[in-house]
Amino acid sequence: MPSYPDISLLVTHYNRSKSLERLLSALEQLDLKFHEIVVSDDGSNAEHQAYITALQLRYEFSLVKAPINRGLGNNINKGQQYIKTPFTLYIQEDFVPKPLLAEKLTLSRQMMLADASIDFVRYYGYYSYPYVKPAEHGFNEMVFKHWKLWQHYHKYYYYSDHPHLRRSNFLERFGKYAEGVNPERAEYKMMMQVLANKPKALIYHDINALLTQVNDDEEPSTFKRNFLRNNNHFLSVAARALYRYLRFNSELLAFKIKRKVYGRSLV
Incomplete structure (x- = not known):
């Protein structure tokens, strides 16, 4: 029975109570015990x-x-502040x-206890991170490189809201999540805040081995992504690459300037 008295599980939820039940049931079947x-x-x-109250x-x-x-x-901010x-x-x-x-949660917790410079450990992704160096136990350290800017804009997605273990001082270290914006923008701004504050993080080498994401007909995703951002037509791909090249670099520079002025990146 893996027990983690120094780890709290934070789950964000919106109108998908059956999905919440499925997650909690799966964790129970794995016999994982958290502080809270x-x-x-x-x-x-x-x-x-009403369904959440019954689940509680x-x-x-x-x-x-x-x-x-x-x-x-806002949902992540208020949940994290409760931890x-x-x-x-x-x-x-x-x-x-x-x-x-x-197994990998236990090992990544051990690595974070042994190395206080590790800010978070990622367990899932839509694609593999482009620049890594081997760590331990199947994990890789993500390395953010400024060269090869054009070819590998995915390197900017160093941080993601996908499942991860992080230190609970995350908001103090990197700043709060942006509020009053759509989920993509909130995640994007946090990604830049993290990069501007020189993070150290690991990701499991097999991004599909530890968790799976389920969006079924009963409870589909409550967020719809912008079609133009995901259209694979070659003209859309080229325009998107140029746009990201200019935008990512200019915004990261802006967040770094904020960090120098205020001590850390602010929303």
Whole structure:
């Protein structure tokens, strides 16, 4: 029975209570024991609120509510501020852990205890990070390089809201998530805030081995991505690459200037 008295599980939720139940059930089946499970709800509708209340009796988690929907940035901020343990395992409600997660969570926690400079350890991604160097236990250290700017804009996605273990001082270290913006923008700004503050992070080499993301017909994703950002037509790809090249570098420079002025990147 893996037990983590210094780790709290933070789950962000919005109108997907059956998905939340699936995640909590899967974690129970893996017999993972955390100091606390915190569910941060973003003003779900009455039907899902009622279901969450029933789940709370079954799984004994702390529920951090919002009177209205305020977006992913606010939902993560208020949930993270509730955490009291040194480490936070962050998972959105539409993920399901695989059996190997228990072993790799234990090992990544050990690595973070041994090396205080590691800020977070990632367990999932849509694609592999382009620049890495081997670490231990199947993990790689992500390396942010300024050269080869044109070919590898994916290197900017050093940080992601996908499942990861992080130190609970994350908001103090990198600044709060942007609020009042859509989820993509909130994640993008946090990505820049993280890079501007010179992070150190690991990612598991097999990005599909530890968790899977489930968006089914019963509870589809509550967020729709911009089609133009994901269209694979060659003209769209070329225009997107040029746009990202200019935007990513100019915005990262702006966040670095903020860091020098204010001591850290601010939203």
